[in-house]
Amino acid sequence: MQHREPKGLSKRRSSESDSRKSSEVWIPVKETHKMKRDVDELGNKMINQYVFLKELGRGVHGKVKLCKDINDEKYWAVKMLDKNPRRRFQSKLSQAAKQSEGAKNTQLEKIKREIAILKNCSHPHIVRLKEVIDDPGYDKIYLVLEYLPGGEVQWQDDHDPPGPAQSEESARRIFRDLVAGVQYLHYQGIVHRDIKPANLLWTADHRVKISDFGVSVFVGKIKKGKNDIPIANEFELGKTAGSPAFFAPELCNIDIVDGMKSPSNSSLDSSINESSEAKDKLPKQLRMMLPLNKSTPPLGAPIDIWAMGVTLYCLLFGRVPFAAQSEIELFHVINKQPLVYPRNITVSAKVQDLLSRTLEKDPEKRITMEQLRFHEWTTLDMTQEERMTWLDETDPSHEYATRVQVSDDDVSKALTIQVFKTNEKDKIKFGIRKISHSFQNLASNFSKSLSPPMQSDGKKSTSMPVVMGYLPYSLEKKANKLATTGPPSPLDNIVGGADWVRWEPDREWSDSLNEQGSLGLFPTKLLHDRAVPDEKALLIGQVTRYYNYGDSFKLVLPEEIWTVDNEQRALGLQEQFELLGLDTTLQSFRLNREGEIIKGKNVHGILRAPRGEGTEAIVLSAPQYTYNGEINRNGIQLLFSFALFCKKFSFWSKDILFLITDQEYIGTLSWLEAYHGFTSSNNLEFDGLTNHAGAIVSVLNLEFEGTGGYSSVALHPIGVNGRLSNADLITTAAYSFDYAGIPVVLHEKGTHPDHQLGDYGYYNSALKNLWSFIKVQAFGFPTRNHVLFPRYNIEAITLSGIKGRENNVDVTKIGLGIETACRSLNNLLEKFHHAYWFYFMPSAFQFIPISKYVAPLAILIATLVAQSAQIWIASGEQQVTAPKDYVRKPWKYIQREYGSSSFSNKIRPIYMPVLTLALFMFAAIFVGQQTMTWFMIPLLQRLICADAGASRSTTAPVWLILKSFILGLMGLFLFSIATMNPSLSLLMSIPIVPVFLLIRPTANILYYVQMMVLVALSPPVLLFLYAFVQQDHLVAAQLLTNSYFYWDLFGGLLLPWIALAYWPLNLGAQVMISMEL
Structure with missing residues (x-):
């Protein structure tokens, strides 16, 4: 071992x-x-x-x-x-x-x-x-x-x-x-x-x-x-x-x-x-x-x-x-x-x-x-x-x-055994504390603050070295003591100085809000100041800037490379790799997909570290064509110019592998399968690789179409089935480009974080960006060339160029960002930990771990299962007493706990608190604000328990038994989806949970309203609505096509499973509301 x-x-x-x-x-x-x-x-x-x-x-x-x-x-x-x-x-x-x-x-x-x-x-x-x-x-x-x-x-x-x-x-x-x-x-x-x-x-x-x-x-x-x-x-x-x-x-x-x-x-x-x-x-x-x-x-x-x-x-x-x-x-x-x-x-x-x-x-x-x-x-x-x-x-x-x-x-007596020597009540309390502590640890993994280095005048610093990260608790006490007494400490040079080490929240911001947070409140100052890049984020800025304009364009690829077909271009690129003195391999592949033949060639060159064989490797990849269908000229040019730069220096402790793929996912899959020693299948045939680098740790995929400049660089972190690369890699790339003075956005959307929170447009665009990110993460069909690497336990992200009104980010600046990121990865002292945990991102510099929402989401799912059993047991009773802790006016509780000043900070217009309050309530009930979820559960219980008294006899009505069965299966269904893609389970629970809790047999217009809602929540109608929202009638067909043809690429038939498992529950609910009382 x-x-x-x-x-x-x-x-x-x-x-x-x-x-x-x-x-x-x-x-x-x-x-x-x-x-x-x-x-x-x-x-x-x-x-x-x-x-x-x-x-x-x-x-x-x-x-x-x-x-x-x-x-x-x-x-x-x-x-x-x-x-x-x-x-x-x-x-x-x-x-x-x-x-x-x-x-x-x-x-x-x-x-x-x-x-x-x-x-x-x-x-x-x-x-x-x-x-x-x-x-x-x-x-x-x-x-x-x-x-x-x-x-x-x-x-x-x-x-x-x-x-x-x-x-x-x-x-x-x-x-x-x-x-x-x-x-x-x-x-x-x-x-x-x-x-x-x-x-x-x-x-x-x-x-x-x-x-x-x-x-x-x-x-x-x-x-x-x-x-x-x-x-x-x-x-x-x-x-x-x-x-x-x-x-x-x-x-x-x-x-x-x-x-x-x-x-x-x-x-x-x-x-x-x-x-x-x-x-x-x-x-x-x-x-x-x-x-x-x-x-x-x-x-x-x-x-x-x-x-x-x-x-x-x-x-x-x-x-x-x-x-x-x-x-x-x-x-x-x-x-x-x-x-x-x-x-x-x-x-x-x-x-x-x-x-x-x-x-x-x-x-x-x-x-x-x-x-x-x-x-x-x-x-x-x-x-x-x-x-x-x-x-x-x-x-x-x-x-x-x-x-x-x-x-x-x-x-x-070789070892001791932990035995609880307490009564049953103490056992339960101890178990609850342990579970609560586990969730707290999951959430705190992403709760470390990281910011660009600042000088005393508030401007970005260019001095070195700078150590970025979050101090462990054992050092925090020492830092606080040095910050208040004694001579200046070297810790004062850490980002933000002693005030950053000992962070004190504003008293006007609620401590409860600080701990809980919610999707509707993430743009507030409290959560913005506590963006959560991982504490192991690398030493951004602790590298020397050698990359310059001459290096960027000293190697100019021949113009005819861009005018030939894909296979001829791959041969030309292999020749250029050989001219640089790299170990090269040209790989051919061929896919037979339902009679359609797709073939192409991948080429890679390896710059080996002086340490020799057996070391780790960093991959810089560039597809021949970007996701938009344009030739990836600047991306490939950056890859070759950076290879020339790397040849000049011997400080690389990791192998650097330069990879150019063809035919999007097919070429990437063929290369990955061959690199990891797999052989061709019946439909996909590919050549083996004659040379290998070390074990791949991280991948930066470059997609920069055209030959001009860009307005910003987009970060694409989502891989197969909604999995994200580790926060270390995302933070390293984002701060590397920010250090080079390049605006960084997420998924070609969002606003650069330099904007002030008082900018109302930032608040709204960040909300929109967050939900867009959740949607992409939930459906699990990412759109860039890095998406298959996580399937092989390799951290990978894509960086793409965004065109805008002012394209003042030239290739030289982008090269500086790539160099900073690669040298930071090269300086990594320990291997990336392959967590692949799910989290949300409102911007390239902010993470909201989904662990904050696992507990309340589990509570909602458990409520469906538990209440189905409660209906079954209590259905024969004449009355069911409502829980004593039911609070009739939840809005009073919100106002008393947080107050309107917590949302507006006395700066934003009146519509801002109203919008935030509405978002907060919906997010709290169905998504994740833990305090409010615990508060709303009794209300849901009362709504369900009221059904138990609907019958005048002591015999459980058939519809009530059917409803309890459907609720239990629905809870298990949502839980099974959460094990594969928590984001998708979360989105599905928002409309489904309240509807299935509230429906019951009724007459007249209420029956038709319930039936229309259930039909609207059926799989085919949801697919139609998705196409309508996207304003593209082909998107639904494309979604189904991807789920069928690319199931082997993305790891499973997730969407067909949802349709097959959820549709009978939806039909059962339609049957239930049609029954007589």
């Missing part, structure tokens, strides 16, 4: 004994039961004295991160594990309740077992555990392990088809280290059960260590402790833990696969019960002698020996020895298929003999660990003296005479 090192060993160790002699002295594992969370000066997360730097890997139950101990400046790998198994939609309260009831926690048992093993193992080829941080007040446990910089042992190369990444000589040295480590484990009575290349890690001096003991077991009861709990038995060993491709045949029996059922109850109770003295007498071939039945072979050390054979086979041939399409087929193949060797790879006869004996299907005949050590191939590259020394030092009975003594208490 850690970073990879080169494919083979770069140097041979002088002797095996040297590596063992240089092993670390065993130090007892430190146990820490108090955890303190903090952040350092750079905003990195801290746990006690460990600073978290970057993620090394992740698995099902946890993550591994690289950390630095600030006490000794050493690096460690910290494994973070959940004490409780993570299950979707399961609250921590319910998990704690299960624990209190004594339910078995398999995840907890695995962690205990791994800690108990690592605490008591000390060997040069076993990963070392330094510290266990286990705070009873937290549900995570932190294992501080030694950091192995070499990463996993690589066994496959990057060819197609893949081949072995190791030679036979390097495979021997890896296998020899593995034999030494496993021999030690078996001597100590431990079966690893998950031997595979991914669990073998390189050390800095090219040794191999075994890691990941999550499924390992002790054999029998090694030492009786306070609790009589068996550590392992035959049944435990028989569980199919580990990776199926490495399972031994004895683990693939049908009795074991099908639910782990034993023939009788007695077989489970008759597990080995050996004392520590008996354990010492075990032979070196460790065995379990309790058969499940007469035909089941014993389990134990042969399981690991088989996995070692599979691992060696992978190292030698770059493939597993047994493969199948399904797990059941794989188990059959492992049991029945003979061992064969690939014809295209030649290995020695001695290693074939070793493999045939290691992969012997009968565990009784399989080679033993002692025989593995003495096998001729294992020590073939050693002299006789080296061989005897290695055999002597790897004999655990000599060097490790004292066996590990592990009691049941050692396992059961």
Whole structure:
């Protein structure tokens, strides 16, 4: 789970004994039961004295991160594990309740077992555990392990088809280290059960260590402790833990696969019960002698020996020895298929003999660990003296005479369990606080302020360096103290000075309004001052401006490039890349779509970083044609001129990939599929790529049509299914162009944020821009060439030029913005975190996280489900009492809480407070102002409960039962949409929720009014209304066409799913209102 090192060993160790002699002295594992969370000066997360730097890997139950101990400046790998198994939609309260009831926690048992093993193992080829941080007040446990910089042992190369990444000589040295480590484990009575290349890690001096003991077991009861709990038995060993491709045949029996059922109850109770003295007498071939039945072979050390054979086979041939399409087929193949060797790879006869004996299907005949050590191939590259020394030092009975003594208490007390020792009321309160805190954290991720550097006179500063971001809380106290007392602090040079660090809201603005916010109030001064670019936004301005007019046009592309067809233009652009000395590739692709043939060529050039292969990459892309159908002349020219600029300097720490695509989404998809190693499909055929850059971190797509200047630059952040790139990338690009003096707008709309809030036009245009953004995000069909990159977990945005009355932004300025953004991305200290969270944007410099609206939206959906059940239960009652907390005059509450001055600030005309108040009320009820949503829920309950008393009899009317059923399904429907696209769910809930809550069977004109409303909310009419609003009768047809033809590009048939799921509910509501009372 850690970073990879080169494919083979770069140097041979002088002797095996040297590596063992240089092993670390065993130090007892430190146990820490108090955890303190903090952040350092750079905003990195801290746990006690460990600073978290970057993620090394992740698995099902946890993550591994690289950390630095600030006490000794050493690096460690910290494994973070959940004490409780993570299950979707399961609250921590319910998990704690299960624990209190004594339910078995398999995840907890695995962690205990791994800690108990690592605490008591000390060997040069076993990963070392330094510290266990286990705070009873937290549900995570932190294992501080030694950091192995070499990463996993690589066994496959990057060819197609893949081949072995190791030679036979390097495979021997890896296998020899593995034999030494496993021999030690078996001597100590431990079966690893998950031997595979991914669990073998390189050390800095090219040794191999075994890691990941999550499924390992002790054999029998090694030492009786306070609790009589068996550590392992035959049944435990028989569980199919580990990776199926490495399972031994004895683990693939049908009795074991099908639910782990034993023939009788007695077989489970008759597990080995050996004392520590008996354990010492075990032979070196460790065995379990309790058969499940007469035909089941014993389990134990042969399981690991088989996995070692599979691992060696992978190292030698770059493939597993047994493969199948399904797990059941794989188990059959492992049991029945003979061992064969690939014809295209030649290995020695001695290693074939070793493999045939290691992969012997009968565990009784399989080679033993002692025989593995003495096998001729294992020590073939050693002299006789080296061989005897290695055999002597790897004999655990000599060097490790004292066996590990592990009691049941050692396992059961390996870590603590968080248990609620409070009454039921306190449990509920604690759970509510935890949930509330989680939502608050989601919202606060985007609540950090960021502004361009300012001088004391209020003008933009051009001095450097400037550090932009939001100070963590631990530094905020220090900054406040320095700002009020003592000499001037360097923190005063941070954006806005000490006043910015300690932000105090105006007293005339409501504190409640500050915390809550709403869609209708975002242009207010409070929220405008707290625009929310991410705190990790890069150091905009901390670069030197080398980009100039001469660089911009020193390379002028030949004019004939713009007059030929697409394929000829791609060939010409490839030639220009080669003239710049870049690694180039020309890729052809062809799509057969319903008989229509679409073909084209992509071309890219790579400028490699001095660091060499394996680094990350930044992509600058430019389609041949912009979204408007014009040739992307300035965009391609900027890409080439910037490539020429990059060639002059060697400060790039990342590869820079210059990409030019053809045929819009089709060309981009073909290139992305080939870059990530996928092959052609039936309809889409494309060439592979002959060269690659590093792992792509971020993409800037340039679409600048024409040859003249522009009035502003538009930022397009939306990707497939409404997903947005991380706020870091958006902030970096926006502030880079703003730093260059270029107005930045969002989606070709909106006003530059330099306009004052007193400008009434800005208020109205920002509202319009926000809802336009939500609409584009909700429908999930973005319009620019970057949109497919998020599908591959790559941050991407498009920058396009906007023509206006005064096109005074020339290409030189745009080049400066591109250079600033790329150099800032190049200076990034840590990899972008791929959050892809949903949020709204009223401008390119403001973010409104949708997390602020998740809670009330969930409340509305939950209300539909809960009230449907309430109608069902209470439908037989004559009267239903309204909730006592129902407030009859909500407008009085708004006026009392906020007052009109909160909206107008005594500057705007009278219509401004009225407009804001109206928007605020609608947004509060149906979208997201949390306080008002809680306030309006009782009103909705009263409206629904009133239906329960409509019947004069005590029998529930049929229409009421049908309505409860429809409401419940509607809540689930909106929730399912929210999991795919929260923006779309939010927009749909605005008209649908109040209508479905209020409808009921009526007579006369009310019936026809309700029917017209329901028909208007049906899928076909909504599509028609959408086309009418867009003033284009073809837009609806195009929307359906995109959803059909491009479903594979955008990740799913979202709109057809909505129509199929929602239409029956709409028709059911029409049937319900037609029923008799």
